[in-house]
Amino acid sequence: MNSSKAICVGKNYEKHAREMGDMTTSRGEPIIFLKPSSSYLEQGSPILLPKGAQVHHEVELGVVIGATAQNVSVDRAIDYVQGYLCCLDMTARNWQSTAASKGEPWTLAKGCDTFLPMSHQIPKERIPDAQQLEIWLKVNGEYRQRGYTRDMIFSVPELISYTSKYITLYPGDLLLTGTPEGVGPVYDGDVIHAGITDIVEMQFLCKNKS
Amino acid sequence: MNSSKAICVGKNYEKHAREMGDMTTSRGEPIIFLKPSSSYLEQGSPILLPKGAQVHHEVELGVVIGATAQNVSVDRAIDYVQGYLCCLDMTARNWQSTAASKGEPWTLAKGCDTFLPMSHQIPKERIPDAQQLEIWLKVNGEYRQRGYTRDMIFSVPELISYTSKYITLYPGDLLLTGTPEGVGPVYDGDVIHAGITDIVEMQFLCKNKS
Numbered sequence: 034m035n036s037s038k039a040i041c042v043g044k045n046y047e048k049h050a051r052e053m054g055d056m057t058t059s060r061g062e063p064i065i066f067l068k069p070s071s072s073y074l075e076q077g078s079p080i081l082l083p084k085g086a087q088v089h090h091e092v093e094l095g096v097v098i099g100a101t102a103q104n105v106s107v108d109r110a111i112d113y114v115q116g117y118l119c120c121l122d123m124t125a126r127n128w129q130s131t132a133a134s135k136g137e138p139w140t141l142a143k144g145c146d147t148f149l150p151m152s153h154q155i156p157k158e159r160i161p162d163a164q165q166l167e168i169w170l171k172v173n174g175e176y177r178q179r180g181y182t183r184d185m186i187f188s189v190p191e192l193i194s195y196t197s198k199y200i201t202l203y204p205g206d207l208l209l210t211g212t213p214e215g216v217g218p219v220y221d222g223d224v225i226h227a228g229i230t231d232i233v234e235m236q237f238l239c240k241n242k243s
Numbered sequence: 244m245n246s247s248k249a250i251c252v253g254k255n256y257e258k259h260a261r262e263m264g265d266m267t268t269s270r271g272e273p274i275i276f277l278k279p280s281s282s283y284l285e286q287g288s289p290i291l292l293p294k295g296a297q298v299h300h301e302v303e304l305g306v307v308i309g310a311t312a313q314n315v316s317v318d319r320a321i322d323y324v325q326g327y328l329c330c331l332d333m334t335a336r337n338w339q340s341t342a343a344s345k346g347e348p349w350t351l352a353k354g355c356d357t358f359l360p361m362s363h364q365i366p367k368e369r370i371p372d373a374q375q376l377e378i379w380l381k382v383n384g385e386y387r388q389r390g391y392t393r394d395m396i397f398s399v400p401e402l403i404s405y406t407s408k409y410i411t412l413y414p415g416d417l418l419l420t421g422t423p424e425g426v427g428p429v430y431d432g433d434v435i436h437a438g439i440t441d442i443v444e445m446q447f448l449c450k451n452k453s
């Protein structure tokens with residue numbers, strides 16, 4: 034994929050914000066962060082768990098940008114979407130907690146190689162309403178996450194509009210829209226299945242990084 | 244420039260770490276964060292100051308990666324360098340402080356469009372020792388920053404080696420190595436001059452973003 038960045042959103046589902054210990058249920062602005070394109074992973078290769086990291090799964094709806102978006106209004110934001118995918122925002126939770134407690138950036142916790150596994154792209158036409166999807170994730174066959182995109186605090190158009198006021202989005206860039214509740218750790222040998230119900234499904238093996 | 248990311252390092256000069264209120268003078272690991280390639284700015288275009296942001300200048304030595312770097316040793320790290328440049332790590336200081344105090348990511352404070360102004364690239368051969376450079380910055384003709392790369396806490400090879408354990412560096416990627424003391428605000432109409440003494444010099448106008 035010809036993509037230079039993934040813009041991600043933190044705590045965009047109330048119940049996940051609560052499980053992370055954040056009781057704020059409506060916030061003024063989205064919390065955005067970056068994952069580098071070096072973290073992208075396609076099916077067929079394993080998710081690598083770095084030494085000392087407690088890596089959590091976060092299943093998310095991903096959006097592929099199709100046109101250069103700068104200061105886009107909420108009303109027109111969908112015009113800048115090329116398609117969707119199922120993504121995992123893999124997170125070294127212990128590194129994120131340490132960084133957050135010191136006021137330091139989340140980059141290492143979020144940006145390691147293989148920390149952005151993704152499905153193939155789904156053309157926009159197949160998804161008439163991005164806020165009416167079910168996303169799910171299983172570890173070793175057991176459901177861990179099942180959420181509905183209607184529960185996002187900020188919708189896809191709101192996220193595109195907000196981000197594009199500050200950071201130009203280019204064709205191929207990704208937007209990860211946040212995870213519903215149920216995040217948890219994965220270990221060497223675990224298999225993650227995840228998908229968007231009736232639309233796409235994917236599978237990744239987790240392996241300790243040597 | 245064909246580059247997908249800039250890896251940046253926070254508080255890599257002791258005196259700057261102190262002016263930021265951090266008294267730790269030796270730390271276990273570098274503090275890394277990302278700036279997206281959408282923030283790159285070449286001479287001839289202005290630095291745009293977003294509404295509500297108190298934007299500070301940070302002059303830094305930039306490194307251009309020349310070969311795919313993964314788990315590279317300190318000893319071999321310089322082999323992965325293609326060249327150097329003078330960079331500014333423009334920072335919305337009030338947004339960074341707010342984010343840090345809440346344990347939230349630095350992305351918006353660091354990643355806005357035009358927040359990574361840079362000089363042209365200097366071939367590696369012109370800089371036999373990256374730790375023996377003077378970097379400087381003036382605002383409207385007055386010196387604000389003057390620092391010596393020998394004062395970095397983590398050297399260029401150490402930063403490349405550390406980062407490459409977690410995040411693959413690709414040809415064209417940038418590494419920003421931290422700023423010396425003297426950071427401060429810029430305002431609409433200010434002109435920033437910055438450079439690496441005897442090697443490169445550059446100039447940028449600051450403008451309020453409309």
Ligand SMILES: [Mg+2]
Nearest residue numbers: 038069248279
């Ligand atoms: Mg990037």
Ligand SMILES: [Mg+2]
Nearest residue numbers: 091122211212
């Ligand atoms: Mg997430």
Ligand SMILES: [Mg+2]
Nearest residue numbers: 301332421422
């Ligand atoms: Mg800096």
